[in-house]
Amino acid sequence: MFQPVPARPDLVALEHGVLAQWRERATFSRLRAQNAGGKPWSFLDGPITANNPMGVHHAWGRTYKDLFQRFHAMLGEDQRWQNGFDCQGLWVEVNVERDLGFTSKRDIEAYGIAEFVSLCKQRVLTFAARQTEQSVRLGMWMDWNDPEELRRLRDLLAVDPSQTTTIQGPHGPITDTVEQLVGRLGMPDVGGSYFTFSNENNDLIWGFLRECNKRGWIYKGHDSMPWCPRCGTGISQHEMTEGYQDREDPGLTVRFPLVDRPGEALLVWTTTPWTLAANVAAAVGPELEYVRIRQADATFWIGKGTLKQSVRGPFEVLESRKGSELVGWRYTGPFDDLAAVREAFAKGTRDAPDVPYEHRVIPWTEVGEDEGTGIVHIAPGAGAEDFQLGKSLGLPAIGPIDESGHYYSGFGWLTGREAPAVAEAIVDDLERRGFFYHLEPYNHRYPHCWRCQTPLLFRLVDEWFISMGPVYDQPRETLTREQVDASLRYQIMEIVDQIRWIPGFGYERELDWLLNMHDWMISKKRYWGLALPIYDCPNCKTFTVLGGVADLEELAQDGWEKFKGHTPHRPYIDEVTIRCSGCGEPVQRIADVGNPWLDAGIVPFSTIHFREDREFWEKWFPADFITESFPGQFRNWFYAMLAMSTVLRREPPFRTIFGYGTLVGEDGRPMHKSWGNSIEFDEAAERMGVDVMRWMYASARPEDNILFGWHTADGARRRLLVLWNTYSFFVTYARLAGWTPTAARAAESPMDRWVLARVARLAAAVEDRLQDVDPAAAARLIDAFIEDLSTWYLRLSRRRFSRNADPADRDAAFSTLHAALVTVTRIVAPILPFMADDMYGNLVPAFDADAPDSVHLTSWPSQEVARFADPALETAMAMARRVVDLTRTLRGTAGLRVRQPLARMWLALPGADVRLVETLLGLIAEEVNVKAIERIDDESTLVDRRVKPLLPKIGKRLGAAIPAVMTAARDGAFELHADGSVTLGGVTLAADEVEILATPRPGTAVAHDEGLVVVIDTDLTPALRAEGDARELQRAIQDLRKDAGLDLDARIELWVAGLPAEVEPHLASVARETLADTVTQGAAPEAGGATQASVELTNGTASIAIRGLQAGSTGT
């Protein structure tokens, strides 16, 4: 017997039960064993940052990852099932700093880098364990580490990283120091998720960097770079985009008095007053027009086009000149007395190093007039474009601030002060000294640190880059081999060409990024991350890039013993000096750590053992499939993998990339705790259940944002409950009937054959959609099927499952519904792993000793059910359903409820499948409660024929004659010819250029749709009315049974009073349908525990009462 199933399931409890069962039965290990040796399907997991608990947005992507892995497992394909954690970088550092209450890098240095780095590792282990547990809860099947073991390693690491311990690997126990075991996580002997902080990961990046250096692509850049004063590090172009925010800055207009033109001054505008101390020049547009104006006793030079926005108060224009005429004018800078300025200027320019430099006007074609004064303040030490401009003219550069954003010494009263905070003081100072002109707040988008939201400053620094190569000003297809070989970006583009991008715009977007990106800045002046293997000799200016820790050991001069035994992280790695390849002097590693996208970009190599097991690597590389949320990844993970694979192999690291959008609250706004639209993963899992979440995710259109919230979840749950209710119905009635699955029997009735045909098509169609990476379409197909199964198959077949049904037909119905449900559980298993397995577990294993005990161990069912396919039957059934709809509409307008039987209806059917539809007439008649259906033929007086010209076929040919033809068609003014052609509107159309449809004659009570015409006989005889009354009576009694909470098979006593005589003949059948053992004409006895009601019938009101005969019946 099937286990009883509640009508309203507790999905969360169900999920916990299934999780326990998977654990106890080792279901996942058995699946892996079962598919071992199968055709490989290589999924590569993009690492999730192990820095916080995972959120519902992660669950979206992880649902995709899991559903595709499960689907391919059902195809029998072998997989690696390796999850990944992203471990290194500023993300983790910032949180550790916050926990410690640190505000600057000085705090970290004081605390100790070794201890700080250890805390970063511990944090990663903490959240790797946490995310592992959450992912398991989501139903994600991966080769997970035991979270307790990760926490144990973390705790041991905190106490003493050098202590020895033992963990269980897939091939037996492994003993090593805690630090080394942590560094070996994810490697073949240790197993489990990969961690990007692993020794192997870091080491392979070193190899990649050495390869880049071999080709001359690594260089040290000296530039004005965006810089976060809080984090104390430069911000790369990749990171800038994420940090733009609206911000109000002081819009300050200052006067720069001209040295050679007494009484005249330039008006210059800036939004960063702190950079004025680094001013070197004032730029004008050589082609722009500038005017000299008089205001009170002062005269100013200003861009003509900026007068309106920049000049306050009345003024008089004195003269006008082109910008090029201003070039070379000397002016007095606002901070010329500062030692740092004097010192920088004393060195002169590149072209005249012996003559002290003086502030002057320089030309710059980029100067515009939309904002400011048309004269641009240039500070090469505090702005990127300024730096480039200064460099091209050989001007000096003044770098005013240190890594925490404070002025260096040599800046007088500014020294030691925080640059962004001195704006007000500088304004006061300038006002006092006569440099001030005007100040007003200015709102603009300004770059901020993506991690800590601090506004960025521009600072003169050295950073390390991988050159992306030249951008050629010509179409890609015209590039020569030599050009491509000289430019990494075009090499990557060739790789991008070989990848399938879903959605398609990802392809263009990646190419666009590659074409426009700057060189890849790989250095970060921080602590926790890849130790860049760059040894920059201060002595001879050559730098060495190592290709692995083995190189380091070989070249080590000093400090190897201090490093030995540690993972390749700061501070220990910094202890080792090597011999400079240029001059032989000892040289230290640069202090910088690496860009974290190097860490994630190498995983197509590091996680599949590129170095230590080439055969394995070749089996799994390239990945068949990756999927990630696309915001950011075109310039981050996707880019890093593409770049690294291009350098190392010049082949694609993955074949198909499936990107998806952003998860927002159900109000369409980003989730935000203070907006009340934010939902934590754990809360969602335990309140809505993860199958519901997975259904929402799978159904979402990936390229759009998904709206996630409790209400949208309710919608998804409703859909799933329809499936559940079908299953619950089946189990309830199978138990009542004592039916259990037996050898499959051929379905005979059209309805049974139809539902099996439907499920066969579903299996094939879902397979097709999932193979084509279109889960949303797969979910839509499943959704439509559930609807068909419940509201058509089951609705019409319900009586066949009842106790009174014909036993053979009832068996057929049970057998069919069982087969359909079992197949559906297998189809939905990848998306709804819990509900599917729970249903399957009840439907199958107890009755089939050969069947797997989990749906996830079954194979994809499309082959097995393919023989049920029957498209013609499906088409005919669709027509039958439309007939039923039309008939219901007619009954509604005529005020005839479906319970009221009708004598007959007439039906006009178009098309060729008439014979097939005829086999369905019985179904239609029963569903719409009519005694007989008559076909309407062409000669019928009930319908006319109508011509529908097929416009796409005739449009081009007829052109301007169309309106006349269409008017004639509408008016029915046409002439039919024997060969099927039609003349109308003065034109003759061939048979294949028109459709002939039936249409109701005006004035008839009919419904129609695309030539399908339904007419009902609304004439009610007394016999029909009596029969309707009987149905009414029967329904009222069933309602009473429901009210009384009686079991489905409880027998009852029935009393009926006031029943009109004409209904009496039907009483016996009413009693049979309502399981009434006794029927008494008259009122129920007083105080008999009976439930009563009254029923409105055609000829009066009847009173009814029932009493259950079955002891202790308290409902289902």
Place this chain on the structure above:
RNA sequence: GGGGGAGUAGCCCAGUCGGUUAGAGGCGCCGAGCUUAUACCUCGGAAGUCGGAGGUUCGAGUCCUCCCUCCCCUACCA
């Protein structure tokens, strides 16, 4: 600033090669009906200047031009 996408019913959104009556679907609303699997489901209804303006065409939600709004990518305009 440059590039891409989008704008269709109260909301989320389909809409093919241009085809005459704008609608697959979902949510919501109104009305009716059905029902001992389903506080569910079915049927019907209301409601739209297809962002705006021009153009091409026998015919435009669909193609073209310009404009408006939103989103995404990209960008240090001082």
